[in-house]
Amino acid sequence: MQLKARNQMIKKLLASTINIIKDCALENGGIVAANSAKEYYPPSAKNYYYIWPRDASFTCIASDDLGITDVQENFFMWCLKRAEGFANSGLFYEKYYPNGLKALSHFQPDQTGSVLFAVWHHYRNDLNKALRYQDLIRLGANGICSVWEKDHFSIITNDLWEERLCFPDLLENFSYSLAACIKGLKCAHEIIPSKKWITTANEMKNRLDQHSMGYFVRSYGKIPDKRIDASIIGLVYPFDAYDADDPIILLTIKEIEEKLIINGGVHRYEHDEYDGWMLEQTHRKKGAGAWPLLNFWLSIYYATQGNREKAEKYYNWVLEKMIGYDYLPEQIFENDIQVSVSPLLWSHTMFVLASKYLNFI
DSSP states (O other): OOHHHHHHHHHHHHHHHHHHHHHHBOTTSOBOSOOTTSTTSOTTBOOOOSBOHHHHHHHHHHHHHHTOOSSHHHHHHHHHHTSTTHHHHOOOEEEEOTTSOEEEEEEOHHHHHHHHHHHHHHTTTOGGGGGGGHHHHHHHHHHHHHTBOSSSBSSOEEOTTSSOEEOGGGTOEEHHHHHHHHHHHHHHHHHSOOHHHHHHHHHHHHHHHTTBSSSBOSEESSSOBOOOBGGGGGGTTTTOSSOTTOHHHHHHHHHHHHHSEETTEEOSBTTOOOOOBEETTEEOOOOOOBOHHHHHHHHHHHHHHTOHHHHHHHHHHHHHHTTTOSSOOSOBOSSSSSOOOOSOHHHHHHHHHHHHHTTOO
């Protein structure tokens, strides 16, 4: 991609990202994944007017990098005061309506870990200021610990893609979920030192080490899911469970590139069918596309590794596909039939984070 064209695309996407953050940040502090009430939202795409704490946490982190300061604390307060059940359990579930009621009730461990990380990230230069949200921090960290039993979660867990469950009787955990919780507990410990939190984080790390079967598998337990999953990139960024040059990480990235990249675009996992395409409330599921946010995620990985050529390769692939468009979608398809959720806030926030790592902003 020519330098001038890339710079123009970056400038345009940064401007649209700022506007989309404003559109998705609600008056009550919640941050929806996509504002489907807007005219620009495609009518045949699935409704994403929900709050996923994970997506919102990435938005808070990207907003830190953009110098946006009016969404993070409002979201942290939404988590504490509105998210149904959190004040009692310290846990976040699959997704929420804007008023805070649960839209679905599967427990996703990474959501709680992501919120704790977002709080730490926002106050990382002065952690004493994070103490204004000590109730949120204590509830979240204690909540994770309350459902952890040495090497597995004691309740059924759902993965970040909402496509698969792990069961306590099978002693199984999702690799990405463990990494998010490890990071969240360590962040909480930096703000409010707690032996319990760091002990649980260390137990989780010991278990995560066992998830390697030549490469890091999607989930591990009595019945491992050996399929490769692009979310494993999260073990390096943002959760720092392993170095970018760790031998097992290198083999994992090799698996991702061999099995999940089609014509330059990164897909979520093997045999993914979800496309977010609706017809009269029916999910059509005619095959998944590439996820721009995953291209940006892989770009960040290579940037942390010091391989700028590959970092720019995956980054530029998205920008080239977006020429003529103002918004980043959830998925990019190799046809003009399937319709993606667009814009997806998480895609835009990962664009910001990748741009930051490449020093484009």
